[in-house]
Amino acid sequence: MLEISGKTNLLEQKSYKYSLQDVEDPNLYRDIYPYEEVPRVAFNHRRVPMGMPEDIWITDTSFRDGQQSVEPYTVEQIVELYKLMSRLGGPYGVIRQTEFFVYSQKDRKAVEKCQELGYRFPEITTWIRATREDFKLVKDMGIRETGILVSCSDYHIFKKMKMTRRQVMDYYLATVADAFEAGVMPRCHLEDITRADFYGFVVPFVNELMKMSEDAGIPVKIRACDTMGYGVPFSEVALPRSVPGIIYGLQHYSDVPSEMLEWHGHNDFYKAVANASTAWLYGASGVNCSLLGIGERTGNIPLEAMVMEYASLRGSLDGMDTTAVTDIADYFHREIGYDIPVMTPFVGRNFNMTRAGIHADGLLKDAEIYSIFDTRKILKRSPSVLLGKASGLAGIAYWINENYRLTPGEAVDKKDPLVVSLKEWIDREYEDGRQTSLATHELEAKIEELSGGRFMRL
Numbered sequence: 080m081l082e083i084s085g086k087t088n089l090l091e092q093k094s095y096k097y098s099l100q101d102v103e104d105p106n107l108y109r110d111i112y113p114y115e116e117v118p119r120v121a122f123n124h125r126r127v128p129m130g131m132p133e134d135i136w137i138t139d140t141s142f143r144d145g146q147q148s149v150e151p152y153t154v155e156q157i158v159e160l161y162k163l164m165s166r167l168g169g170p171y172g173v174i175r176q177t178e179f180f181v182y183s184q185k186d187r188k189a190v191e192k193c194q195e196l197g198y199r200f201p202e203i204t205t206w207i208r209a210t211r212e213d214f215k216l217v218k219d220m221g222i223r224e225t226g227i228l229v230s231c232s233d234y235h236i237f238k239k240m241k242m243t244r245r246q247v248m249d250y251y252l253a254t255v256a257d258a259f260e261a262g263v264m265p266r267c268h269l270e271d272i273t274r275a276d277f278y279g280f281v282v283p284f285v286n287e288l289m290k291m292s293e294d295a296g297i298p299v300k301i302r303a304c305d306t307m308g309y310g311v312p313f314s315e316v317a318l319p320r321s322v323p324g325i326i327y328g329l330q331h332y333s334d335v336p337s338e339m340l341e342w343h344g345h346n347d348f349y350k351a352v353a354n355a356s357t358a359w360l361y362g363a364s365g366v367n368c369s370l371l372g373i374g375e376r377t378g379n380i381p382l383e384a385m386v387m388e389y390a391s392l393r394g395s396l397d398g399m400d401t402t403a404v405t406d407i408a409d410y411f412h413r414e415i416g417y418d419i420p421v422m423t424p425f426v427g428r429n430f431n432m433t434r435a436g437i438h439a440d441g442l443l444k445d446a447e448i449y450s451i452f453d454t455r456k457i458l459k460r461s462p463s464v465l466l467g468k469a470s471g472l473a474g475i476a477y478w479i480n481e482n483y484r485l486t487p488g489e490a491v492d493k494k495d496p497l498v499v500s501l502k503e504w505i506d507r508e509y510e511d512g513r514q515t516s517l518a519t520h521e522l523e524a525k526i527e528e529l530s531g532g533r534f535m536r537l
Contacts, residue, residue: 086130086330086362096286097332100279101245105233108274108319118309118348123317127327131392132337132364137385139164139177140343142189143206143226144379145369146180149417156415157189158196160370163407164382165198169398172200173389174382175365178226181205181216190220204266209254214261224264226302227254231281232271244280252287259295266300268343273309277318277328285333300339301329302367305354308347308377312357322354326361341365346377355380356388370407371419371426383407383425402459421519425458428519432463459484465516468509475502479526482519483534500529 082093112118141164142157152160161177168174179193180186193203202223207213209227217225229251230236236247251267258265267288275281285301292299303325310322318324326342329335342358342365344351355366372381383404390396408426411417421429431454446453446462454460463481464474472493479498480490491498504525505517526534 087128091331097278097282099244099248099283100276101243102233102276102279105237106276106279107233111320112274112309118320120311120313120320121317122313122315124315125317125324126314127323127331127361129323129360130362131360132362134338135359135364135366135389135393136173136175137168137382137389138175138341138365138367139201139369139382140367140379141177141370141373141382143178143180144343144375145373148374148378149415151185152189152415154185154189154192158192159410159414160407161193161198161201162196163403163410164201164370165196166400167386167403167407168200169396169400170200171398172202173386173397173399174201176204176224177201178204178206181207181213181220187220190222194221206268209257211257211261214258214263217263218261222263224266224300225258226266226268227258228270229254229267229284230270231284232274233276233280234274235271236280248280248284248287251284252291255288255291255299259291259297262297264298264300266302266341268302268304270304271306272303272325273305273307273319275319277325278332282328282332285329285335289334298339300341301333301335302341302343302365303329303358303363305342305344308345308350310344310354311350312353322357323361326358326363330362337362337364339364341367343367344380345375346372346379351378351380352384352388355385356392359388359392371411371417371423373417387425401457405459429463431460432465466505466522467516468505468513470502470505472498472502475505478522479534482523497526497530497533501526504529 080093081090083089084091110119111121141160142152146152164174164177179190181190190203204224204226205217205222206226207217214225230240236242236244240247242250255265255267269281272281288299309320311320312322314323316324326340329340330337340363342355342363344354351372358366366380366385368382368385369379370382372378386399386401386404404425408419412419419426421427424430431450433449450462454462461481463478466475466478476491476493476495476498485491
């Protein structure tokens with residue numbers, strides 16, 4: 080049977096529908112995932128077309144997946160981060176949604192306090208255990224959408240849930256029916272999709288979800304979860320590791336609209352950002368992230384990274400306030416006590432600091448020579464240099480002003496006694512044989528000592 084595709088406007092074959100393969104033994108892809116060795120990337124040289132949706136956006140899991148990896152946030156911290164996230168996402172909702180737990184009284188209070196702000200974006204959604212009681216709770220709180228876990232690899236189906244594919248599919252579909260009955264839009268988290276039998280379970284299961292959705296008149300959102308970070312962005316890679324193949328397959332074989340398709344990735348193999356961008360490029364409207372990438376094990380997709388990816392791919396920030404990225408990083412450090420590695424892009428204290436002397440010379444002559452972009456305008460962070468044996472009084476004053484982000488009224492100049500004393504200490508360090516650069520924490524400790532508490536360590 081031939082049908083005109085609404086996406087490509089071409090005649091496409093729609094005759095074959097994948098059926099559930101209810102196997103007796105789990106398919107663990109031991110040739111790809113030997114466990115005793117590093118996972119392998121297999122190629123089959125099959126390409127799928129790139130097709131970015133008309134609208135793309137970011138969703139957030141900082142208060143769900145992210146919060147599972149740090150000491151739980153207080154209600155006040157959640158509210159403040161939600162405000163900052165809304166400011167970052169801008170009036171058009173590039174950061175479209177954020178998800179919350181609703182298990183405890185504290186969880187629900189945080190949701191209520193954020194609801195009271197009346198923000199349109201990010202929309203508040205939840206993640207629940209998928210029981211009738213929890214669906215009713217979500218509905219009573221006035222929340223439109225909730226996430227439910229539908230693990231899809233045989234690792235989970237056979238080893239964790241101790242069920243067959245047929246049993247687990249029936250269980251999941253009954254759960255989604257409960258959500259429909261409660262009038263809640265389910266967001267199905269297809270956990271561990273990069274180890275799942277894509278055509279033997281994932282596609283047949285999603286086909287059933289789409290059919291149920293059409294019958295109920297309630298949309299179903301599909302979140303493809305690269306739970307272990309196994310996904311790869313390269314073309315011509317074989318399933319189940321191919322991000323382009325997963326996104327294309329869910330659209331082409333299960334008719335999932337782009338706006339109902341979301342990617343959730345982890346960074347175990349350093350591919351979280353690349354995989355998320357690839358998901359956008361091949362048809363998913365949403366990529367699910369967390370602030371600073373905080374999440375299970377190596378973390379989730381850093382939300383601030385996808386803000387920059389969005390601007391790179393779209394050629395515009397579309398109303399996003401990127402200076403909020405720096406305020407978010409400051410809040411995590413100052414109020415939550417979270418240590419951000421200093422070299423972390425966009426948010427680390429040294430991300431735009433140059434250490435090499437020749438780089439420092441160029442930076443002081445023209446910041447554009449060694450800056451990735453105008454970091455002062457975009458992130459409220461001026462480029463900086465690392466102090467060493469060749470640093471003069473002016474360079475030291477510049478470093479103090481930038482490191483402590485002093486206002487023009489607070490700024491020191493090269494005649495300030497602190498600057499003079501710090502230069503004398505630096506000179507002695509190198510006269511005594513030091514060869515290495517001065518680390519930020521060393522300088523801050525010395526400045527705290529020399530200033531008599533005027534400047535404290537950040």
